[in-house]
Amino acid sequence: MFFASRIGGGLSVHIFEKNAHPMKKLLLTGGGRCNFTNMRVDSATPEYFYPRGAKNLRKPLKRFGAKSAVEFFESLGVECRMEDNFRMFPASGDSRDIANALLRASKNAGARIYCGAEVEKIELSKDSGKFLTTYLKDSQKAKFESDFVLLSTGGEWSDSLKDSLIRLGHSFEAPLPSLYSLNAEAAESETAPLSGISLKDAEIKLDDPSAKISARAQLLFTHFGFSGPAVLNFTGFGARELAARKYRFPALLNLIPEFDQNKQRESFLSARAKFSKKRVANFPLMGLPQKLWSLFALKSGIPCERTYSNLSKGEERNLCRLLSEFRVNISGKSSHKAELVVCGGIKTAEIDFSTMQSKIVPNLFFAGECIDVDAITGGFNLQAAWTMGEICAQSLASIIKS
Ligand SMILES: Cc1cc2nc3c(=O)[nH]c(=O)nc-3n(C[C@H](O)[C@H](O)[C@H](O)COP(=O)(O)OP(=O)(O)OC[C@H]3O[C@@H](n4cnc5c(N)ncnc54)[C@H](O)[C@@H]3O)c2cc1C
Numbered sequence: 001m002f003f004a005s006r007i008g009g010g011l012s013v014h015i016f017e018k019n020a021h022p023m024k025k026l027l028l029t030g031g032g033r034c035n036f037t038n039m040r041v042d043s044a045t046p047e048y049f050y051p052r053g054a055k056n057l058r059k060p061l062k063r064f065g066a067k068s069a070v071e072f073f074e075s076l077g078v079e080c081r082m083e084d085n086f087r088m089f090p091a092s093g094d095s096r097d098i099a100n101a102l103l104r105a106s107k108n109a110g111a112r113i114y115c116g117a118e119v120e121k122i123e124l125s126k127d128s129g130k131f132l133t134t135y136l137k138d139s140q141k142a143k144f145e146s147d148f149v150l151l152s153t154g155g156e157w158s159d160s161l162k163d164s165l166i167r168l169g170h171s172f173e174a175p176l177p178s179l180y181s182l183n184a185e186a187a188e189s190e191t192a193p194l195s196g197i198s199l200k201d202a203e204i205k206l207d208d209p210s211a212k213i214s215a216r217a218q219l220l221f222t223h224f225g226f227s228g229p230a231v232l233n234f235t236g237f238g239a240r241e242l243a244a245r246k247y248r249f250p251a252l253l254n255l256i257p258e259f260d261q262n263k264q265r266e267s268f269l270s271a272r273a274k275f276s277k278k279r280v281a282n283f284p285l286m287g288l289p290q291k292l293w294s295l296f297a298l299k300s301g302i303p304c305e306r307t308y309s310n311l312s313k314g315e316e317r318n319l320c321r322l323l324s325e326f327r328v329n330i331s332g333k334s335s336h337k338a339e340l341v342v343c344g345g346i347k348t349a350e351i352d353f354s355t356m357q358s359k360i361v362p363n364l365f366f367a368g369e370c371i372d373v374d375a376i377t378g379g380f381n382l383q384a385a386w387t388m389g390e391i392c393a394q395s396l397a398s399i400i401k402s
Pocket residue numbers: 016017018019022023024025026028029030031034035036037117118119120152153154155156158161339340341367368369370378379380381382383385
């Protein structure tokens with residue numbers, strides 16, 4: 001839809017959508033508010049946000065980045081607003097504004113949309129050399145002939161469509177879930193009481209020095225384990241490594257990453273001076289929530305009645321160590337439905353990212369999550385989809401001109 005709205009009227013565009021309504025997923029994004037990009041895309045290197053495809057996206061993102069996306073949606077009449085961590089949303093907080101704007105712009109550009117039409121296969125006609133797209137609509141098979149095909153089918157492939165691309169010479173990185181919550185062995189007994197507590201800043205890493213996978217952001221304690229952006233981003237960067245470990249691995253949580261040893265000492269020094277009579281377990285430091293602090297204080301061996309005036313240095317160290325190196329055994333991932341993005345898809349080496357055209361089949365284009373490109377949370381996945389759609393529009397426009 002984005003492509004159709006950018007290509008303008010120079011090309012006759014026919015969109016095949018298997019759902020009864022277009023952009024069903026887009027409406028769900030950002031909890032129904034559509035976090036459609038992130039301004040950090042324009043200033044930081046893509047390696048921070050794209051576990052797969054960062055190198056490929058470097059130049060395309062310079063051609064059409066976050067500012068371009070905002071300007072484009074504003075030109076369609078969508079007022080935009082920035083929230084924390086540079087995330088951009090429609091100011092109305094309603095993803096329908098983005099979807100409706102795209103639908104309007106595509107229709108104005110003359111695109112024809114066939115809803116409830118599932119593409120089954122793409123072939124090259126031996127007679128005309130053109131593409132033959134077979135699709136199923138109202139239980140009837142039909143064929144559509146075209147000079148170009150752009151595939152933007154998202155992360156889930158039907159076997160028949162996938163097989164037809166393999167027959168055309170393409171290959172796939174195996175699909176794996178990315179951006180999911182984690183279940184922990186200790187959750188039942190140890191951290192389950194903390195369910196619902198969220199820390200603004202925490203770090204999670206794989207407790208294995210040979211695999212450097214970590215993420216730092218907001219962390220949420222759940223009934224089963226851990227979630228929130230820190231965990232989703234960790235599973236994004238670790239999608240393949242964690243799958244290879246069958247989602248069972250030791251992890252280390254740092255619940256106070258802003259506080260190095262000096263800052264930890266300063267916090268306790270100040271508490272000893274100002275709040276000497278307060279009980280340690282009842283008086284949290286370093287901005288931690290009361291419930292979490294008392295659980296960790298007790299877990300580290302500090303007795304309930306211990307006050308800051310008689311807290312030993314050893315007790316202080318134990319508590320700080322537990323808060324900064326909390327070891328958990330991850331026992332699995334959240335159920336299938338909770339995954340946000342698929343890692344895997346058409347191999348990036350088979351696509352020319354300066355045009356988004358297949359290096360194997362001329363005039364076949366790809367965009368979005370169907371390629372082995374994916375991002376962490378924060379608006380980066382949709383930005384990648386817009387960027388690739390824009391490159392397709394630009395390259396097709398120049399092919400038509402020439
Ligand atoms: C719940 C949820 C929330 C998310 N929130 C955000 C967010 O706030 N910000 C962000 O950046 N990313 C978010 N994402 C990720 C983001 O939605 C995707 O990365 C993005 O939608 C990918 O765009 P796409 O066009 O490649 O694929 P999709 O949006 O998946 O679109 C593909 C379309 O192709 C159709 N299709 C598939 N196969 C066929 C076929 N054979 N024939 C015809 N039609 C077909 C599908 O029905 C679908 O409409 C979220 C994902 C989920 C699941």
